[in-house]
Amino acid sequence: MIRTTCVLLSSLFLLSSAFAQEADTPRRINQAIFNKIEYHFNQQETDSIYALGSPKFKQSLSLQAFQTVMSQQLYPLGQIQSAELKNYEKGTGIYKLNFISTPLQLVLGLDSLNKIDVFLFQPYAGDPAPEKTPPTESGNTSASKFDRYVDSVALSYSRKGHTHALAIGIINAGKTSGFYYGETETGNKQLPDENTLFEIGSVSKTFTATLLAYFTQLQQVSLDDPITKYLPDSVAANPDLQRITLMQLANHTSGLPRMPDNIEASAASNSLDPYHGYTKEHLYTYLKSYKAEIPPDSLYQYSNLGFGILGDILSTVYGKPYDEMVKEIICQPLGLKNTTEHPNPDSQYVAKGYNEKGAETPLWTFDAFTAHGSLKSTVSDLLLYAKAHFKMPETDLEHALALTRQFTYFNPPDTDIGLAWHMNVVGDELIYWHNGGTFGSSSYLALTPDRKMAIVVLSNTAEPVDSVALAILKYMLK
Structure with missing residues (x-):
């Protein structure tokens, strides 16, 4: 088990111009820092991880001690195969880390200055039992609302006058959906489908x-x-x-x-x-x-x-x-x-x-x-x-x-x-x-x-x- 204090990477995930309207959130910043840590972990770049540490962290744990912990306790587990944010609350994220042999969880907390305050590896606690939800109303109104939204966006594209076929495939909430518009050749009145190349x-x-x-x-x-x-x-x-x-x-x-x-x-x-x-x-x-x-x-x-x-x-x-x-x-x-x-x-x-x-x-x-x-x-x-x-x-x-x-x-x-x-x-x-x-x-x-x-x-x-x-x-x- 490791409990350390590390510093936020100077370069966080920034948004592309397409996403510029999205405001930063503490959860997003926490995930962005985790992705940097995951990369350095999988490359076994111990010095790079240590370089993220705040002065307080470096005073409490020398580079040699940190290298020992990483090389003897964590790197032998192999690379992180995949990771998932399981919970986020009050500046702290809990990530499930899937290794080849056994999962662990990483508790990653940030302070008010967006510096890593908690860096804690633990045995994975398991997924919480799903909450019971009331039965949904008949008529699949939420799906219909989504379908109507997709139609509205797609039709604004298809009605530009010079566009032709448009095919949209979506995986969401365990469901696969297809939406098809226009014609595959001028005048053939043939919609594209899931097998149109x-x-x-x-x-x-x-x-x-x-x-x-x-x-x-x-x-x-x-x-x-x-x-x-x-x-x-x-x-x-x-x-x-x-x-x-x-x-x-x-x-x-x-x-x-x-x-x-x-x-x-x-x-x-x-x-x-x-x-x-x-x-x-x-x-x-x-x-x-x-x-x-x-x-x-x-x-x-x-x-x-x-x-x-x-x-x-x-x-x-x-x-x-x-x-x-x-x-x-x-x-x-x-x-x-x-x-x-x-x-x-x-x-x-x-x-x-x-x-x-x-x-x-x-x-x-x-x-x-x-x-x-x-x-x-x-x-x-x-x-x-x-x-x-x-x-x-x-x-x-x-x-x-x-x-x-x-x-x-x-x-x-x-x-x-x-x-x-x-x-x-x-x-x-x-x-x-x-x-x-x-x-x-x-x-x-x-x-x-x-x-x-x-x-x-x-x-x-x-x-x-x-x-x-x-x-x-x-x-x-x-």
Whole structure:
């Protein structure tokens, strides 16, 4: 048992601009600090945890004593597989920590200055018995009210005049719901359904990050490996690449730009299909002459290029193309039947894409950038994918999914980053999310494992669906 006093991290979870209207609450701050502690614990970064201590804490417990307690009593339990806030009252949160062998609970208390005042590990006390609730009225009025709200938000999107199909999937309170609007092609009068495929764009990055986490779980790679370890010698010789790690590709801190500057000059460049024809040879040519303007790990800079490189490296490690990796490692174990880079036209229907003016536009071909945005998927598959994040990790894949949600970088003033996932606190809940878009689609996926809640919004129009998803998500979290 440990009872110590620690200091609040100087950089708390801050909200993205999308969530800027949400006011900070003591519970939210408590959860934000816990997430920092969880990350350092799982990395066994004892010095980093100790560095959070207040002067009073450091006077009462030396670094050597703290290291002894952590290394002899706590780290032998292994990593925290998942955690859940079980109770919060008067500035103190009680968290259930799931280890492989046995759960513990952490009592985490903050003082009036938001410094950690209580840091107490205990045997887990167990879940309280559920309170009895009166019978609900017939008619399912609460569900109907929610359905009407979803309709109102969705119809405001669908009635803009240039939008087409809109598909929404929701997991909430143990129930899975689907809402479908518009038409999959102009004039066909055909609603989308749970099995209609859409381009999901950069939501694909979460699948790529899962592949990286999976190979990390199997110890085939390390997150801290330099990328030059997996690149051809002629490319790896570039000193400006040698400080970039696999993790920095996955959390957008590599310093690499959003796009390589030679993509428009590639022979087959197409203004409506911008990645088509950009090959591995083009990519390696760019990397050989790359000059870093931003040092790695110094700044969050969203990079499609970084994920293109990551996908190339993972394909080298696995010995198969990206689409086959996704199918064999993620889709088959999770039962995702319609998530693919290359849909079968005889058995899988992909909604046609329309640009921001409502004109039809081709689906994208990604070539060397396949790992950053090439996947097509459905509401049904993405909800199954979200549900897999709710499980207590047992398999290598489930451990990989959990690893993608571990904090890796703080990006003030917007959001925290895992592996691909963006992380924000909405209300009192930690939300993992990613959006995506092509010239003919828009997508959004968000989930909160603690509440076993998720939302998927897919459109075949290049009109962002973020506002639709966020409005519904905030309603769900009331």
